[in-house]
Amino acid sequence: MQNKLYIKDKKLKTSILIKKNYTLKFIENITKKNEKVFCIIDSKVKINLNLDKKKNIKIIYIKCGEKVKTHEGYRDLSEKLIKNNVNRRSAIIAIGGGTLGDLAGFVASTLLRGLNFFLIPTTLLSQVDSSIGGKNGINTVYGKNLLGTFYQPKEVLIDISVLDSLPKREIRSGYAEIIKHALIKDNLFFNWLETNAVKLLRLNKSTLEKAIYKSIMIKLFYVKKDEKENLLNNNSRAMLNFGHTIGHAIESHYNYKKFNHGEAISIGMITEAKISNYLGLLSSNELGKIITHFKKHRLKIFDSILYDKKLIKRLTKDKKNFQNYINFSLIDKIGSATFYTKLDKKKVFKVLKSL
Ligand SMILES: NC(=O)c1ccc[n+]([C@@H]2O[C@H](COP(=O)([O-])OP(=O)(O)OC[C@H]3O[C@@H](n4cnc5c(N)ncnc54)[C@H](O)[C@@H]3O)[C@@H](O)[C@H]2O)c1
Ligand SMILES: [Zn+2]
Incomplete structure (x- = not known):
């Protein structure tokens, strides 16, 4: 297996990169192409990105798990982004498991009617499944994923080095x-x-x-x-x-x-x-x-x-x-x-x- 794999899909307008130890570089590339970049990070993810010093990056940590895929989780994240002056030239990068990806994808697809969205899945489940295909959503008391959209991320980075801290x-x-x-x-x-x-x-x-x-x-x-x-x-x-x-x-x-x-x-x-x-x-x-x-x-x-x-x-x-x-x-x-x-x-x- 090569140490880098790139899958680009013209029909879906998305691309997937499988590359070890590449997270920081991937984020840096996005900061060059977008006015402001919001990194939404699962607080359990153990990566030192040294990002705080970069001025067009705002980091938001979220404690993740199924409980964030709720109306409250949606409201909290979208209002935090609005408070921090998100605009149409902003990009959102979700760095976390499937629950964060599903929530952030739903926010990205609806906030200002759609923002540039990138995914860095950090659980095995999200790397093999939830980060692919553009589905997102939150749960309701009547069942799972009943509110959501189809919204393809522009790019997905699968960096298997982040899995070392996964239980x-x-x-x-x-x-x-x-x-x-x-x-x-x-x-x-x-x-x-x-x-x-x-x-x-x-x-x-x-x-x-x-x-x-x-x-x-x-x-x-x-x-x-x-x-x-x-x-x-x-x-x-x-x-x-x-x-x-x-x-x-x-x-x-x-x-x-x-x-x-x-x-x-x-x-x-x-x-x-x-x-x-x-x-x-x-x-x-x-x-x-x-x-x-x-x-x-x-x-x-x-x-x-x-x-x-x-x-x-x-x-x-x-x-x-x-x-x-x-x-x-x-x-x-x-x-x-x-x-x-x-x-x-x-x-x-x-x-x-x-x-
Ligand atoms: N959109 C889709 O197509 C799709 C497909 C399959 C599953 N899903 C959804 O994905 C969700 C499940 O995703 P999941 O299994 O990634 O769950 P999750 O996001 O809850 O992550 C599992 C746990 O691992 C922690 N974690 C994440 N990355 C870590 C890391 N690198 N090191 C240590 N801890 C880490 C999280 O904080 C959490 O406690 C479900 O809500 C499911 O419905 C969506
Ligand atoms: Zn599943």
Whole structure:
């Protein structure tokens, strides 16, 4: 793997750079091209950027986590920017995990009807998933990500050196999205992960870079086919939601406290793989292979809320649904996702109870 990778997408008007120890230089380049630069930084990110002395940079630290993706989080950040004289020639750089990226992206897309936006994702999850594709948003009491826009960042920098300070639990959370990409699109990638997961979870640099690159390419495949998630076929961007219909419902049921995102979607992926098996789509042999991999690498596979009727109520709030039916992105084999529409909610409950 080269130590620098550059992916430029003309259609989406975005570019992604994978380059180690490059964060400071990346920010400096942005300061040269914009009148004022606002760096919104997750306060847990341990990088000494020595930026305070630069006069066209304003740094705003935010304590991150799911709790910032709220109406209050949106109001606080947007008002702070307005107070500090943000204008149309300003740029916003979000330096943090998926929660900061989702919040800052929503602010950047709506403040003054849209500002230059850059992302430096600092968790594995945000490097392989949330920083790619231009979705942003905040949560409401009725469910996750219900307020948001599609807004592509001008550039994304993936600098894996920032991952050294990330807790193991968060590494595993990001790994869950990597497996998701393999399960929906690339069975050889899944086989490769079976061999390389231990090295990856220990942050072996070349293994990590390869997995990040592979994940980004799979995500981009769907984003380019269906940026605004309008398709209702197997090329739909909704395929990336495998594990998320159940996962989002679990996260919001526990008010984002019991599980982090990757843990909730791990339970979601195993449950949706079981639903795929129940519907005759996924073979029991492949289901077993997936469960074995999850158990081996200590990814979550079950929670008792799956037996609770309240979960079904939450499932019906998912953005993919119409009328009384629940739509799932399921898998018919490892490496192949399929859009399953119109699953009656009573039937879903029956499946969950039988797990
Ligand atoms: N927009 C999208 O397309 C998309 C896709 C997938 C997930 N998401 C969203 O992403 C969010 C999850 O993102 P996440 O897993 O990055 O969570 P997060 O932003 O909450 O980060 C996890 C934890 O790690 C800390 N942290 C961040 N960088 C660190 C670093 N370098 N060192 C030490 N600690 C660090 C954070 O403060 C936080 O406590 C969810 O809200 C999910 O809905 C969005
Ligand atoms: Zn996700």
